[in-house]
Amino acid sequence: MNQEFYYILQSIQDYVFQQDRKIQFLQKKIISLEKSITELQNRPPIQVERMEYKFDQLKVETLEGTLNIGLNPSDLQNIEDLALPKQNGASTPKERMVMFTEIENSINEYLSENLSSIITNAGEQLQFKDADTYHEFILQDIKKQLPNRIEYYLNQPIRSENETSEQYTNHILEQLIKEIQHGVSLFLQHLPENMKGMKTE
Template sequence: MSQNLYQAIQSIQAYVYAQDKTIRKLQKKIEMLEKKVTELNDRPPIRVEKMEYKFDQLKVETLEGTLNIGLNPSDLQGIEDFSVPSQNGVPNPKERMSMFTEIENSVHRYLDENLQMIMKNTGEQLQFRVDDTYRDFILQDIKKQLPSRIEYYLNQPIQNGSTQDQHKEWIFEQMKKEIHHGVLTFLQHLPENMKGPNQNEF
């Protein structure tokens, strides 16, 4: 009887020892996991801002780059200095703001009314049909650049004998030239697979 009791106690001891060993292993794993969780919590959060892409019915596979009107970055090479014009003949701030608004509105109207025809005529000059889907892309790209180009011309002194109305008209004519040149440059650099049929197929 005492021998059986002794064996039972030994068996219990062995079981308790095995359980203790298992518990110690689990405690170490828990400590390791808690440490990793703490490290992850201490890291700064990664935030991804909302991104939206709007292509406004632009139905082309690849259309990259910027339609530059006026000075291109390459045109600036070799120009060492743009001197600030003197105040002689330059309109005061109120007149300048009024001139800016009038010129911008005039150019917007010109674009809305004539861009389609400019694209068509330029396409005929280059002997291919211009896809109408380019219109919105070109229109928005030009309009984004207008303020800086108008500012550039407003910084030019008014020529002797010219009135402010004549100066506005001169700036408007320069903007029209830049628009025509910008459209021509853009269409000239279109990949062949994005050009329409040859003019002979019109």
Template sequence: MNNDLYTYSKQMQHYLEAQEKRIQQLEQEVKRLTEEISVLKNKPPIHVDRIEYKFDQLKVESLDGTLNIGLNPNDLNNIDELAVNHQPVSPSPFPFPHREQVVKEMAKELITHLDEMIQETEAQVGITLDSTYHDFIKQDVERQLEQRIHMYFDHSLPNERAPHQFEHLKEKVFEKVKSDIQVALMNFITHSQGQTGGNQPNGI
């Protein structure tokens, strides 16, 4: 019990220090944005003439790019706050013991389900992709997994970080990331039909 209280007090100390640092960063950011807005207000308006695109002349030769899990990975660093009960809550690091090991184990478990999730999504939309696209999907998802898991841990609420709530929080983060993957797979496979024609189960 004493160890749990000590651990929790240390976590709260880290949390408060991170909050103070975050407030300072936000104050600097507000100042910078205010200055940028002032500069933009003084700039003359930009006029753009009509732009016409001829989409019938476009041809997709290959499918590449990035499969984004829920959000573009570049946006993960730009998420400044969440709203809880209509009150802003800034994310802060959650330095729980063996964090890197826990995140890697969670990512590894999610990866073991990837093939099954891809096949289930293909069955739902009636599209079967070539195995090379399966490899592309898995590589892109694996590349983003750990960053996504870290993000959800850092967006957890203080009451979720208590030692006796940690297993529940792990399960919650796992299910959130899994749900993000499923949404990303659905969007990717559905859009692939329009881009490349896809491979229908009947071979057409």
């Protein structure tokens, strides 16, 4: 009986000892965290007064950005709301959907057949010998912007009363093609200086 009682007391004592060690560890942890928080609170705030960038010293390893077709950021100051449907555009939702699909398919086909030559011609005018290395980047960027540009034209009051759906669609296609050609030229023209190492002498 005494031995059993002694065993129980020993077990309780071991348990209390372990709990005491855990409590001491947690207390030290709390003290350490409180000290860290106090140091962070007492740190003076960082103030950046002026930052200067020397773009000619930057090294570009990957090309990222946006090829703006149709709209440049500076043009956005004078635009009120491009998303509101206007009169004389595509008249019914069904007609609009059909036109959207036709235009998108036509532009994708146009890009497939002509984008390489557009890039090459623009590169030759700007004296770039390797302009076609940007083909995939330009293609993907145009495709990302294409739905919004089609919507923009479908919302414009440019359709006359006597104009057929086919004529209206062709008109939008012409505008988008002009935007693409102009956008490619501007993109190559405004590459960072250190990417213009590919420029011919």
